[in-house]
Amino acid sequence: MAQTEALFRDDAYLRDGAARVVGINDRGGILLDRTMFYATSGGQPGDTGRLTREDGSTIEIAATVTGETKDEIIHVPAAEQVLPELGETLQLAIDWERRFKLMRMHTACHLLSVICPFPITGASVNEADSRVDFDLPDANVTKEDVTIRLMELVNGNHPVFTRWISEEELESNPGLVKSKNVRPPRGAGRIRLVCIGEEAVVDSQPCGGTHVASTAEVGEIHIGKIEKKGRENRRFRIRFGSLPAS
Structure with a gap:
């Protein structure tokens, strides 16, 4: 191999x-x-x-x-x-133009998981329309409110960086894993974390993906839709640009 x-x-x-x-x-x-x-x-x-x-x-x-x-x-x-x-x-x-859009979107998905601190049941990063699914029985949040909070984090210009921890460190801090059903692969002896904010004050979670170096690089984004997907599952769709007028 x-x-x-x-x-x-x-x-x-x-x-x-x-x-x-x-x-x-x-x-x-x-x-x-x-x-x-x-x-x-x-x-x-x-x-x-x-x-x-x-x-x-x-x-x-x-x-x-x-x-x-x-x-x-x-x-x-x-x-x-x-x-x-x-x-x-x-x-x-x-294809750098495509990659950079994916980096911006992936970081936006992490920011969304900060605003919605619920178990993640699925996610998909795409160039124009990404999604994060949460185990959230009662979605008493609006796309307008979530968009405002997302843009506050984006405009905060928080640094985004990676660091490595041991598998034992992850075991002792299971709250780092936000996914409900998927766990980081084990066996390599270390886990890669993507951190946001000085000293990771905004967020820190296992991730092998690519991200921008600062939340400001995400640019203007909004929640396009919040969908009900089952009794206890809500799908948040992230899109580039400003929130369209209703």
Whole structure:
């Protein structure tokens, strides 16, 4: 099994760089020794972009996924792409405009979980319309009120950063995990936290995704809709831009 150095875990702002081909799987997926392409996980879709070969030709990447483990990152070419050779050095470039929207949205989802401190039952990060589902029997909140509180956090320009803790530290502080049904993967000995605010005063939770460096970079967002999904489930939809006039 090939392991890839996941550069995005330490620097979400890397847009391009060089990497060496270490494997091609039986479906034509490309494995590299290192990558800034984020692989689909935790509700955030994987990156798209292109790989440029030594002869100048390009390979369009339609998706990035994980293999048997989170450390096996597979770059999935679009249809009818010529595959590179093992050992070849490629120049990588992600679709930065798309990635940055996903980073902004993912951070917004974390902010929403601060405003709505209820168990999370599901989430999906997308470029224009993301969602977070909460175990919330009585939704006595309005999209207008939640939007105001979201924008207060955004405009607070709070720093967003990551740090690592041991699995034992997570066990001793189970409140860090906000998901009702999903737990962070174990076995690596450490857990990555995404923190918001000085000394993580706003939020701290396990997450492997990519985020902006400051809440101000999220920009203007609003809650487009609060939907009832079952007896004890409410779905909050986050969208870019200001709240439309009712």
